[in-house]
Amino acid sequence: MNDLRATGGSSRVFDRAAARTPVSRLGVAVVHDLVTAIVTGEIPEGTMLPIETELSSHFGVSRTVVRESVKRIEEKGLVAVVQGSGTTVRTRESWNVLDPVVLQVMLENDASLGVLDDLAVVRSSLEGAMAAATAARRSDDELDELRSAFERMEETIDHEVEYNDADMLFHVVVMQQSRIALAESITRSLFSRARESARFTANPSLDAFRKTLEEHRKVLEAIEAGDAAGAEAAMRAHIMDAWQRRRQPTARNP
Secondary structure: OOEEOOOOOOOOOOOOOOOOHHHHOOOOHHHHHHHHHHHOOOOOOOOOOHHHHHHHHHHHHHHHHHHHHHHHHHHHOOEEEEOEEEEOOOOOOOOOOHHHHHHHHHOOOOOOOOHHHHHHHHHHHHHHHHHHHHHHOOOOHOOOHHHHHHHHHHHHHOOOOHHHHHHHHHHHHHHHOOOOOOHHHHHHHHHHHHHHHOOOOOOHHHHHHHHHHHHHHHHHHHHOOOOHHHHHHHHHHHHHHHHHHHHHOOOOOO
């Protein structure tokens, strides 16, 4: 295995002229920087991390902070720690990409928008299934709650922040009413991280909001009719179409 110190390559995380002072760095920041170095390939798969004393000096933190930070990234599946042999970066299939920090870093470095493309596919599949389940089992009270969420979208369509919050609420209500807890948990995690990305929320316009409103109306109408297949198709189409509307002006080929 190659040691990073022997590569001589340039990098964003490790090619900084001066070590940071302890007061300016917290363990959470060290974890973020290490995850970034691994996700971006600055420290390639199969490569050894620098030794503890070097990391301590570079980040300007104690060896205890370094040790705990490495433990955190080990828990995320990014590295394997072997006593007496050092810490090695694991292959990508071992990473917990649903971990909030890993997903955040992947989105921060998603120049080609490939991660957001994948996220849209996963969301459309999970939320489509949840919309179908909601249509199959919704009660009168639940329909009233969903109608209320949709009406909130109608009321706020001229106000970007309020409309986006109402849009998210509609999705949350559908997910909760599906009673598929695991799918809801995964989707919430993906959606919340995606909303933190400027690329995901790019290019808002009143025309786009009107289109999404009509897409949500189709989901609502299918659920009202108890049409599980229709609700699933409408939700899948909405998520993919909405992402393509936001994506097109910012997309770049890898």
